[in-house]
Amino acid sequence: MKKKETYNIAIIGATGVVGREMIEILEERQFPVNELRLLASEKSVGQKISFKGKSLTVGLAEEKSFEGMDMVMGDTPTEVSKMFAPMVKKAGAVFIDCSSAFRADPKIPLVVPEVNGEAALAHDGIVAGPNCSAIPVAVAAKPIHKKYGIKRMVVSTYQSASGAGKGGMDELAAQTVALLNSKEIPLKVFAHRLAFNVIPQIDAFLPNGDTKEEDKIMKELRKLLNAPELALACTAVRVPVMCGHSATVNIELEKKASAQEISLLLEKAPGIVIRDDMAKKQYPMPMDIAGTDEVYVGRIREDHSIPNGINLWVCADNLRKGASLNAIQIAEYLIKNPS
């Protein structure tokens, strides 16, 4: 990214739940925006969204929409990202894509700025943002891996409805109301009822029995931590929470560390807040962290079932740190390190 005073930014999927968060966060963080161009598919064209006191009109995302843009961000379906990526590159803009379209491509950097920001600088027009459950685990694991070496992690997730977008949140709300009123349960976004239930499947199944979500979390963690052989097991579960993904993370370290050493290390690490006070019953919970920017870590305990074991409980706002905020932090990293 060349150095400029302000930048022209386009958001595709601007009316989606992550798109809207991006617009808010650009304003909140006083991102140096010159022009903000809001783009979406035909059905959302003409919607008005406010930005810095002005009402912006959503336009159609198409080839010519990217002309003159410095950066284009979005969290659109994979096939939409794949369609627009060459158009964004052709227009000379950098595409910061939250979808899974390019994450596994070894030529495309997969970036969480606190974890591997420098990787973003090697982009060739596309930077991918990781899966919303991989991000918080990577932020918590990075300083631990750097100092003590991680041999293996076992991750179980507690992922909220908003991981499936606005439709997921609406469906959880509608199901809850329907259930309380003994009405028929709407089922469109989720394969099963989510209200007052947990669903041990996110995304489709792969032949080996893992879901694509579990596969993405494991592969992306390895790429983010630059540890291609890292031993990982993962089970991804949807829980009836509106916003905020949580995970239990059981870690086997190369070198011994006490719970206190891990706690002190993470306290100083970028993008992490420790919430871990047993006496006050304080630990990260989705209800407290929705709308925040950091990755919250608590329940830091030694696991004596292996020589160097540590348990963590990790929680983050999946719409912000898990997608929109992370994309904007990538943009900030690019403009702070001009080419």
Place this chain on the structure above:
Amino acid sequence: MKKKETYNIAIIGATGVVGREMIEILEERQFPVNELRLLASEKSVGQKISFKGKSLTVGLAEEKSFEGMDMVMGDTPTEVSKMFAPMVKKAGAVFIDCSSAFRADPKIPLVVPEVNGEAALAHDGIVAGPNCSAIPVAVAAKPIHKKYGIKRMVVSTYQSASGAGKGGMDELAAQTVALLNSKEIPLKVFAHRLAFNVIPQIDAFLPNGDTKEEDKIMKELRKLLNAPELALACTAVRVPVMCGHSATVNIELEKKASAQEISLLLEKAPGIVIRDDMAKKQYPMPMDIAGTDEVYVGRIREDHSIPNGINLWVCADNLRKGASLNAIQIAEYLIKNPS
């Protein structure tokens, strides 16, 4: 237990959510009951509960209530169980206690009939039923441990509100309604809001950072599997589900087993139903298994992050198999194996 045609049974805490399930299950399973005596604390005395078409009146639980009884069952608070245990013994009855009062006592058998039924026969007047999250994991782990040897398990739970009794379910319902109507959230049973949230704390904290719940699950699994040195890590989490506890179970085996071998083994094991059809999106979920008797296992996958790794997803009705049904199955085991 001496052989008889029918038995006199008392239930303490008969008006509680587990007590009521016990009464229903005795009827459902045509347990050979002569007299059924329903007992509770003063505030519930006089309540009427139907059993086999008759209306029974709840009496006061006190020393003399146990006279003439063959077996006394209950899921009362620990201190209540401790108070009544000597009175039940003095009356010559066997106390089948679902509380945690006696579970850790090496002289008192801790029993899940499918796992270690024979241990119940060595009782000296008390048989303890395990924690509602330990039971399903033990039922699934037992045949695996017997055939392949379990070196280590990492367990993360997804425990429902009913694990905290009727008050827990009422609070989750009231919180949900309050939240949907923007009213004040009632907080009495749980330390934090549970509706649309997850709480990574069940029971009080121990100095080492584990909760008592996590400690109980690990210690009871070791006792049930007769594996005092079994390596275990556990994180217990409350989720906004009314009934049905779930858990991810990551297992390191001594001997190699394929996912298919584990599946075939568990299919034939007592008390287990396999629900594991990726094409049909079938796996155990609380909404499907509430009201059932078995332990449901699905998401059976090999975990290649260790030499002999297996992942399971386990789900059971915590009120039935996790407490009431298990107690009655212990009673059935005792009468089928008379002394």
